[in-house]
Amino acid sequence: MDFKQQLAGELPHLRRFAWALIGDAALADDVVQDCIERALVKSHLYDPDRPLRAWLFAILRNVFISSLRRSGRSAVVKTVDELVGGEGSVAPAQEDRLSAAQVAEALNRLPHQHREVIVLVGIEEMSYRDVAEITGVPIGTVMSRLSRARSALRDILEERGHTVLRRVK
Template structure:
């Protein structure tokens, strides 16, 4: 029963990860639900010496990717037009909000492989080793994707403009 309790404690993090990955709250929660179901069925495959969160992220990511594959087979592909999020341009209500929308939109515009690495490292604070395990690539590949993602984000968002928005020292 411990597994279930541990899984429950991870739900908020799974939801955050899924939200960043998909950019869509409803889709993200569907993904978390599928992930919970699969995690319970596959719990015997979990190695308790490794962090549960990383394992769950891997499960969720795999479901997400097979969903993307299905979409591609079904011909639902994001076109270039979908990539520029009109929201960012249409509703800059507050300075702060604009920046956060910009961040979400820029993240969404990254290639899938760079986006997931960026999310896992920068948002989820996963170690490079865990990210390599979750995404199934060598650590070197994780680092080069991360480096490219950071470069792209810097180009898309710049330095974040106003000093008042800089919440980091």
């Protein structure tokens, strides 16, 4: 299988990672597009002994962070006011399943460094080691960010009236 075919196979995961990381489906696909373009340009730097997905995630993360830095924004997030007053204030989930928009919105309220770790571990099931490589921090930092992200996310979702995450089995 050539590199482009392998890349094509990773597109669904790249889209999911980007969406969860960025919180906006359209912008996420733009970032994915940039990511694949860069991956093609830099394909000679890819070490086939390493998992392709982790390599691509690292590129995607860099594309996203550069875009934030360049546009001078700390994150593509709505302000808390917007969340409380406007379209952000969704009614509590009627069913157990939270919508992607609801979760994305909750994730968007986490600091970027916490959000990327919980998305990589909780959604993409990346190992701590891969997450450390993707985000360029030691494994210990990954673990402490993950722990803080999990409790913050639980607080946010509970505060919003979602019962799913604290329901006792």
